[in-house]
Amino acid sequence: MDIEKIRKDFPILSRKIKGNDLIYFDNAATSQTPIQVINKISEYYSKYNSNIHRGVHFLSQEATSEYELVREKIKNHFNIAKKKEVIFTSGTTHGINLIASGYSNILQKGDEIIVSNLEHHSNIVPLQMLAEKTSSILKVIPMNLSGDLDLKAYKKLLNNKTKLVFVNHVSNSLGTINPIKEIIKEAHIHDAKVLIDGAQSAPHFKTDLIDLNADFYVTSAHKLCGPTGIGFLYGKEVLLNELPPYQGGGEMISEVTFEKTSYADLPHKFEAGTPNISGVIAFGAALDYLNGIGLKEIENYENELLKYATRKLKEVKGLRIFGEAKNKISVISFNIESIHPYDLGSILDKMGIAVRTGQHCAQPVMDFYQIPGTVRVSFSFYNTKKEIDFLILAINKAIKMLS
Numbered sequence: 100m101d102i103e104k105i106r107k108d109f110p111i112l113s114r115k116i117k118g119n120d121l122i123y124f125d126n127a128a129t130s131q132t133p134i135q136v137i138n139k140i141s142e143y144y145s146k147y148n149s150n151i152h153r154g155v156h157f158l159s160q161e162a163t164s165e166y167e168l169v170r171e172k173i174k175n176h177f178n179i180a181k182k183k184e185v186i187f188t189s190g191t192t193h194g195i196n197l198i199a200s201g202y203s204n205i206l207q208k209g210d211e212i213i214v215s216n217l218e219h220h221s222n223i224v225p226l227q228m229l230a231e232k233t234s235s236i237l238k239v240i241p242m243n244l245s246g247d248l249d250l251k252a253y254k255k256l257l258n259n260k261t262k263l264v265f266v267n268h269v270s271n272s273l274g275t276i277n278p279i280k281e282i283i284k285e286a287h288i289h290d291a292k293v294l295i296d297g298a299q300s301a302p303h304f305k306t307d308l309i310d311l312n313a314d315f316y317v318t319s320a321h322k323l324c325g326p327t328g329i330g331f332l333y334g335k336e337v338l339l340n341e342l343p344p345y346q347g348g349g350e351m352i353s354e355v356t357f358e359k360t361s362y363a364d365l366p367h368k369f370e371a372g373t374p375n376i377s378g379v380i381a382f383g384a385a386l387d388y389l390n391g392i393g394l395k396e397i398e399n400y401e402n403e404l405l406k407y408a409t410r411k412l413k414e415v416k417g418l419r420i421f422g423e424a425k426n427k428i429s430v431i432s433f434n435i436e437s438i439h440p441y442d443l444g445s446i447l448d449k450m451g452i453a454v455r456t457g458q459h460c461a462q463p464v465m466d467f468y469q470i471p472g473t474v475r476v477s478f479s480f481y482n483t484k485k486e487i488d489f490l491i492l493a494i495n496k497a498i499k500m501l502s
């Protein structure tokens with residue numbers, strides 16, 4: 100991997116922030132966008148902007164074929180059995196809500212739903228709403244100090260009333276890679292359906308959905324070098340067919356009369372209205388870009404950054420890392436004794452370093468450690484060891500200023 104060459108693909112990385120070179124360590128919140136993806140958005144609007152699936156004219160056909168080509172790319176990249184099992188959404192949150200809302204018509208009083216202590220709020224709140232609506236019961240897989248899920252406890256939660264298990268592949272707050280293959284296998288013994296939130300895993304390593312045997316999978320393009328407001332939902336065909344449409348409107352119908360409307364087949368049944376066409380097309384360009392570098396290469400390099408930064412951070416006096424699972428992606432959550440995460444974050448910002456501070460949309464994780472929040476650094480393949488060295492320097496400077 101030629102990092103210097105890769106960095107040139109990202110116009111934003113040459114920005115100065117408050118007089119310093121930008122060091123972008125907030126990749127778990129959103130990744131940066133390479134020029135190839137930016138150009139693809141511009142290409143769509145300057146060459147074939149038009150509505151899809153319904154035009155007889157040339158532009159509409161061109162836009163439709165570019166749009167549908169991305170469905171094919173996603174199918175191949177994530178190893179999905181059928182193209183119609185790929186539903187475009189506005190992102191992870193939308194995908195989770197679509198499934199949770201669908202099951203509000205299926206779950207019954209006393210049914211059980213399992214979620215984990217490590218989830219993003221977007222994987223907790225829709226399930227609380229679902230449980231409330233259906234009088235079903237929400238149960239939580241506990242975590243331990245290292246930031247791993249307690250699988251023994253998980254197995255005890257499962258029973259013949261368990262209908263759904265929602266769990267993230269990778270925790271956004273700690274970086275833990277969860278053993279989802281095992282989680283899925285155990286759920287299937289009890290005929291429960293599993294949704295995997297892949298927002299944090301898809302950017303960092305390859306996902307094979309046929310091998311995992313997940314029932315549903317959701318992710319967002321903006322975490323993998325694509326634009327915001329676009330993502331996809333994968334669902335097994337038989338399961339998606341059991342769910343009612345999420346929204347009514349154009350494109351999702353086959354026939355409409357005032358007496359009765361019949362719905363379109365998959366995937367259109369779940370894609371009401373004019374979609375984010377440029378977003379989908381740019382999402383395809385982002386996948387091409389990542390595959391051009393190679394997911395395996397990305398994974399190896401990011402692991403190197405993770406190890407390097409973990410070692411360097413541990414040398415900082417009074418610094419504690421939260422979440423030291425054996426299987427982790429390049430996310431490090433930490434605090435420094437007697438310094439509020441927000442104060443540290445603000446000083447780092449003055450030196451051009453973008454980090455995230457707070458609860459990272461995962462308050463139950465912070466509650467578990469009994470802390471108000473952490474400072475989180477999250478690396479991508481365009482980050483460097485030199486940037487990590489500067490971070491350490493800046494943290495030490497901040498400690499002097501704040502103590």
Ligand SMILES: *Cc1c(COP(=O)(O)O)cnc(C)c1O
Nearest residue numbers: 190191192219221271298299319
């Ligand atoms: C970012 C993230 C989400 C939410 O993604 P949106 O694009 O905001 O819908 C959900 N889960 C995890 C693990 C995330 O990292």
